Structure formats: structure tokens, C-alpha cells
Amino acid sequence: MRFAALLLAFLSAYKADAHEMLPSHPVLSVSYVSGVLKTQMHLFNKRQDVEYYEVGVFDAEWNPVPFVTGYRIIRLEYLEQVKFDVYILKDDADRAEFVCSRSKLRGDDTKGAMVASRICSRFSKGRS
């Protein structure tokens, strides 16, 4: 019993919370709107302490590039996954370098140093 309690305490202290986004090199392709390209991303939330993720598109110097998604901040429950489309103007496509998702932390959830995770995929320049 004491061992089980110790094991449980150990497991809860060292639980793994993960953030995952695919693909690593998305390809921009034509959309149903002329002059607009799109790609589809897949986000998976395995972080129990995170419920929201913010999507952003950036150039090579990390300046923001205009884009459209259904929701710029996506609500994702623990162990939920979502596929979302990212639309970018054809004129902006050449300078768009990264599409990133960043975890949004609640200020009142944990004490001390919290970890914000950000995963950035790089647009493949060989477009379809």
C-alpha cells in the first residue's frame, strides 16, 4: 500500500505532458478562393495543463505574416486533436516561412516556473 502510494506520487510528479503539431513541412496549395493558398495542419494536445493554443505565421525574421484560420486561438481539451486550415495570400506566400502553435498558459494554474511550448513547422517551398 505504502509502495503504491509512493509509486503514484512519483508518477504524478513525473507525468509527461506533450504538445505535437504536424506536418513539419506543410505545402501550400491552391484554395477555392482565387489568389489565396492554403495548407492543413494537425494539432494534438497531450498537455493536461493547457487548453488553448495560439496559431501564428511568420517570415524568416520572425515578423508576423497575415493569415486566416477558423480560430486563431484554438481550444483543445486534453488528448484532443484537431485539423485546421491556414489560408495565406498568394502575394505573402513567398515570405511566409513558419507556421507555429504556442500553448497558452493560465496564470492561476501552477506555481513557479511554467513551461510554454511552441512548435514551428517550416513551409515547403516546392508548392503543389
Add this chain to the structure above:
Amino acid sequence: MRVTLLAGAVALACSGALAEEAIIMGNVESKCVINTDTTGVYGNPVAGKLSTDTADGGVEPIIRYDVALGGSYTARIVAPNSFSSSPVLTDTVFWEGSSAVKEVSDTAMADYEDNAVTYDYTTEYDLHTAGTTWFSVDSLAEYGYGKAYPAGEYRAIVTAECIAN
């Protein structure tokens, strides 16, 4: 006529049996997963110091990176340089922070620490080998010149990034 139909049925049955194949397809693609193995905690060994160092009663955050294909991603870890929430502070806070490779799953990753690029509070690691790497982050925040922190809760954020190459 009956013989022809029977022969046809037997032939169809045989071809059906021959077509029984189960295909399993898989695809390995570059992927990076950021795991928060341990959330950090600040220790408060003296009134004006908050530190994640174990000797100071703190807990260093441990971040795990899982990479499916080597050479596809760069890890970038930014140690805190401000509080995300705290009581009202009337003096400056002196920040120190860095990250370090704590453990690796492959001996080929032994050079991650030596080849790391550090600037400001940021450290970048080239994840050139597929597998898992654990990073620890230490953070120190000292208040004013020998001043005591006001009572309350203090929070700071470590940013762990995985950037496709």
C-alpha cells in the same frame, strides 16, 4: 450449362481466396514533440532570492524533446527574464537563467551541449539525431540590493520551442 455455371462459381471462389491479403501501411515523417516532464518550482532560500536550484529548495523544470527524424528540427529554450505574475514590485529584479542537456537517448547526441548556441536567456540545440533529449532549465531571480520579496505567489515562464529546419 449447369457444368459451366458450376465451373465459374468455383473459379470465382478460388480467385477470392487468392485475393486475401492484408496490407499494413506506415509512414515515418519528421515530427517533434515537446513534453513537460517536470514543472519547475522556485525555492526561496533567503528573503530576496527565488531559485529553481535544488540546493535552494527549488525544482528545475525538465523538458523532453522527442524527434522522429534527425536533422529536421532545432530546439530553442528561453529561460525566464520576467515574472508572468507576481505581487507589485517597486525595485528591479536581477535575472539569471540557462538550460542544459540533462540526458540523451543516443550516444550520438553527446555533442548537443558543446554545439549549443547561447545568447541572452536563449539556448539553441541542433537536434541532429532521432530520439529523445531531456533539458533542464535553471532560473534565478534576485530582488533589488538585498531586498526582501513581498509575500505572494510568483510565476515565470520557460519557453520551449521546436523549429523545423
